[in-house]
Amino acid sequence: MEAKTLFDKIWDSHIVHSVDNGPDVLYIDQHLIHEVTSPQAFTGINNRGLKVFRPERTLATADHNIPTKNQNLPIRDELSRIQVEKLTENCKDHGITLYGLGHRYNGIVHVIGPEMGITQPGMTIVCGDSHTSTHGALGSIAFGIGTSEVEMVLASQCILQPKPKKMRINIDGIMGKGVSSKDIILYIISKISTSGGTGYFIEFAGSTIRNLSMEARMTICNMSIEMGARGGLIAPDEVTFEYIKGRQFAPKGDQWRKALEYWKTLKTDDDAKFDIELSYKAEDIGAMITYGTNPGMGINIEDKIPELDDVDDNNRQSFKKSLEYMDFKPGASLIGKAVDYVFVGSCTNGRIEDLRAFASIVKGKRKADNITAWIVPGSKKVEEQAKEEGLITILEEAGFELRQPGCSACLAMNDDKIPSGKYSVSTSNRNFEGRQGPGARTLLASPLTAAAAAITGKITNPADLI
Amino acid sequence: MAIDKFNTLESACVPLHIENVDTDQIIPARFLKATSREGFGHNLFRDWRFDKQNQPIPDFVTNNSVYNGEILVAGKNFGSGSSREHAAWAIHDYGFKVVISSFFADIFKNNSLNNGILPVQVSEAFLSDLFKAINTNPKTIVKVDLPSQEVSIPSTGLSEKFEINPYKKECLLNGFDDIDFLLGMKNKITEYEQKRPV
Ligand code: SF4
Numbered sequence: 001m002e003a004k005t006l007f008d009k010i011w012d013s014h015i016v017h018s019v020d021n022g023p024d025v026l027y028i029d030q031h032l033i034h035e036v037t038s039p040q041a042f043t044g045i046n047n048r049g050l051k052v053f054r055p056e057r058t059l060a061t062a063d064h065n066i067p068t069k070n071q072n073l074p075i076r077d078e079l080s081r082i083q084v085e086k087l088t089e090n091c092k093d094h095g096i097t098l099y100g101l102g103h104r105y106n107g108i109v110h111v112i113g114p115e116m117g118i119t120q121p122g123m124t125i126v127c128g129d130s131h132t133s134t135h136g137a138l139g140s141i142a143f144g145i146g147t148s149e150v151e152m153v154l155a156s157q158c159i160l161q162p163k164p165k166k167m168r169i170n171i172d173g174i175m176g177k178g179v180s181s182k183d184i185i186l187y188i189i190s191k192i193s194t195s196g197g198t199g200y201f202i203e204f205a206g207s208t209i210r211n212l213s214m215e216a217r218m219t220i221c222n223m224s225i226e227m228g229a230r231g232g233l234i235a236p237d238e239v240t241f242e243y244i245k246g247r248q249f250a251p252k253g254d255q256w257r258k259a260l261e262y263w264k265t266l267k268t269d270d271d272a273k274f275d276i277e278l279s280y281k282a283e284d285i286g287a288m289i290t291y292g293t294n295p296g297m298g299i300n301i302e303d304k305i306p307e308l309d310d311v312d313d314n315n316r317q318s319f320k321k322s323l324e325y326m327d328f329k330p331g332a333s334l335i336g337k338a339v340d341y342v343f344v345g346s347c348t349n350g351r352i353e354d355l356r357a358f359a360s361i362v363k364g365k366r367k368a369d370n371i372t373a374w375i376v377p378g379s380k381k382v383e384e385q386a387k388e389e390g391l392i393t394i395l396e397e398a399g400f401e402l403r404q405p406g407c408s409a410c411l412a413m414n415d416d417k418i419p420s421g422k423y424s425v426s427t428s429n430r431n432f433e434g435r436q437g438p439g440a441r442t443l444l445a446s447p448l449t450a451a452a453a454a455i456t457g458k459i460t461n462p463a464d465l466i
Numbered sequence: 467m468a469i470d471k472f473n474t475l476e477s478a479c480v481p482l483h484i485e486n487v488d489t490d491q492i493i494p495a496r497f498l499k500a501t502s503r504e505g506f507g508h509n510l511f512r513d514w515r516f517d518k519q520n521q522p523i524p525d526f527v528t529n530n531s532v533y534n535g536e537i538l539v540a541g542k543n544f545g546s547g548s549s550r551e552h553a554a555w556a557i558h559d560y561g562f563k564v565v566i567s568s569f570f571a572d573i574f575k576n577n578s579l580n581n582g583i584l585p586v587q588v589s590e591a592f593l594s595d596l597f598k599a600i601n602t603n604p605k606t607i608v609k610v611d612l613p614s615q616e617v618s619i620p621s622t623g624l625s626e627k628f629e630i631n632p633y634k635k636e637c638l639l640n641g642f643d644d645i646d647f648l649l650g651m652k653n654k655i656t657e658y659e660q661k662r663p664v
Pocket of ligand 1: 063129346347406
C-alpha cells in the first residue's frame with residue numbers, strides 16, 4: 001500500500017467525490033458557526049428554500065461580537081445585538097444547538113470545541129473563521145472557510161476544496177526557561193514569513209511537540225494560519241487521548257475503545273513524502289515578541305529590530321511603513337520599552353493553562369500603574385475553572401480583574417478597543433494595523449511575556465522574573 | 467446565489483502598490499456587524515481611505531480621481547489574514563471584478579472566486595511592469611481574457627498567461643456556484659454517510 005501522511009489518511013477517507021481536474025467534495029464531520037460569518041449563509045439557504053442538511057453536525061456559539069462585561073444585560077450596540085439575535089433565530093429555525101451568550105458552555109468557538117470533547121482525532125472540521133486550524137492539535141483536519149462555504153456546508157454537509165500540498169515542520173530539543181509554545185510558533189513564522197505556508201497543510205512533529213501539553217499544541221496549530229497555511233495538525237498520541245477522555249461529547253465505554261483503536265492508526269507512515277520538510281531546534285528559540293504589523297515580524301525579545309539593510313528590497317517599503325505605524329526605529333531594542341495595555345485571551349492563549357502561566361508570574365506581585373490589563377477567559381468553563389483553582393484570587397491580589405469570555409480585543413469588534421497610538425502586549429494572533437482598534441499598536445507575545453509586561457510596565461524578558 | 471458571469475474584461479486599473487494587504491485593511495472588523503452581503507464597498511480600505519474625522523485621505527489611491535476602473539492591482543500576498551468573506555464582498559461591492567497580484571492568500575482566493583471576482587496571479591516581473599505602465603499612464607487599459615487565461619497590456623504589447631482551476635473557470639464563465647453543484651450530489655453524499663468509517 002502507498003505510504004500516506006496523516007493528512008492524506010484523514011482527507012482521503014472524507015472524499016465523497018473527486019471532480020475531474022477540480023476540487024474534491026469533502027465530507028465535513030463537524031461544522032462550527034458563530035454570529036459574524038453565518039447570517040449571510042443562512043439567508044442564502046433560506047432564499048433557496050432549503051433546510052440545514054445535517055443540523056446535528058453543526059454547533060453554534062456567540063463569541064466575536066459580544067461584550068466581556070455585564071453579559072447578563074442586553075447588548076448595548078444595536079448592530080451587535082441584531083447579529084447575535086439573528087444567530088439565535090437561525091439556530092432555532094434550523095434545529096442547531098447554540099451555546100449563546102450567558103450559556104454555561106459559551107465561549108470562543110475554538111476553545112469550546114476541544115474542551116467539550118467535540119473535536120476528535122480523524123475528523124474534518126470547518127468554521128467561518130481562519131483560526132479553525134486550532135482543532136488540528138487533536139489530530140483532525142480543521143480549517144477556516146468563507147461564508148459561501150459555510151452555506152455549502154449548511155446545505156450539503158460537504159465543501160468543494162482542492163487538496164492542499166503537504167509540509168512537515170519538525171521541532172526537536174528542550175525549551176528554555178520562560179519559553180512556551182507561543183514562542184515556538186512566532187519563531188517559525190518569523191523564519192518562513194506570513195506567506196511561507198500558503199498552499200500547504202502543515203504537520204508539526206518532533207520531540208518538542210510530543211512533549212507539549214494539549215493546550216500548548218493548540219496554540220501552535222492555531223497560528224499555523226498566520227504563515228498562510230491552510231491549517232496545521234499534530235498526530236494524536238497519549239496526551240491527546242488523555243485530554244479527550246471523559247469530556248462531555250467524548251465517546252464512552254465500547255465506543256471509546258473502538259475510537260481509540262482507530263485514533264491510534266492516525267499517524268504519518270514512515271516513508272510517506274511531504275512536499276516540503278523543515279526542522280528547527282528548540283534550543284534556538286527564546287521568548288519572542290513582534291515589532292511590526294504582521295505576525296512574521298517577530299524577534300527574540302533580547303534582539304534588536306532589523307536594520308533597513310537587513311530587509312530585502314521587495315519588502316523594504318512595507319517594512320518602513322510598518323515601523324512608522326508602530327513608531328519604532330530600525331535597529332532599536334524593545335527591552336525596557338514602556339507599554340500601555342496587556343491583553344491576555346483569544347483562541348490562541350485564552351485557555352486555562354494560559355491563565356495559569358500568567359498567574360505564575362504575577363503571583364505575589366503588583367500590576368504596574370501605567371498598565372491597563374484585560375484578562376479574558378476563552379470560555380465559561382475556563383472562567384469557572386479559574387475560579388475553582390483560585391487563579392482569580394491570585395489575579396485580584398495582584399490588581400487584575402478577570403472579564404467575561406469572548407474574542408474581545410483580539411479583533412476589537414466589541415468595546416474592548418486599544419486606543420489609537422497606544423501599545424498593547426497581546427497574547428492574540430494578529431498585529432495588523434488597526435486589528436485591536438483604529439491606530440492601536442500590537443505586540444504579540446506569550447502569556448508569560450504579557451505577565452512580565454503587566455508587572456513591570458515595560459517589555460521584559462519573562463525569564464528574568466522566573 | 468448565482469455569481470456574475472465573467473468572460474473578458476478591458477478596463478483601466480486602480481494601483482495599490484502595497485504588499486501583504488491583509489483582510490483587516492480590506493475591511494476592518496468593526497464593519498462586520500451587518501447581516502447581509504451588501505453595502506460593504508463603502509468601507510473598503512476604510513482606515514486608509516478616510517481619516518479619524520471620516521474625511522477622505524487625498525493620498526490614498528481610491529481617492530485620486532485619476533484612477534478608476536474595475537481592476538485592482540495590488541502588491542504581493544494580497545488578502546492574508548482572516549477568512550472573512552466580507553473582504554471579497556467589499557471589493558465586489560465597490561465595483562472591482564478582477565484583482566491582479568503576484569501572490570494571493572488561499573482563503574481570499576476561494577472567497578473571491580465564490581463571489582465572481584477573478585484573482586489573477588502574475589509574475590513579479592509582470593506586476594512590476596504593470597505598476598510602471600499605470601504610473602506612466604493612469605488610463606492604461608488592461609485586458610483580462612478568462613477563456614484564453616491571458617492578461618495583457620495592449621498599449622505595451624506585454625502579456626502573460628495565468629492559472630485557474632478548470633472547474634472554477636467553468637463556474638465563472640457560466641455564472642454557476644458551488645452550491646448548485648453540491649445539491650446535485652445529494653445521493654452520493656447520503657451514500658457516503660452510510661458507509662463511512664467512524
Ligand atoms: S479569538 Fe480572535 S482569532 Fe480567535 S476566533 Fe475570536 S476573533 Fe478569531
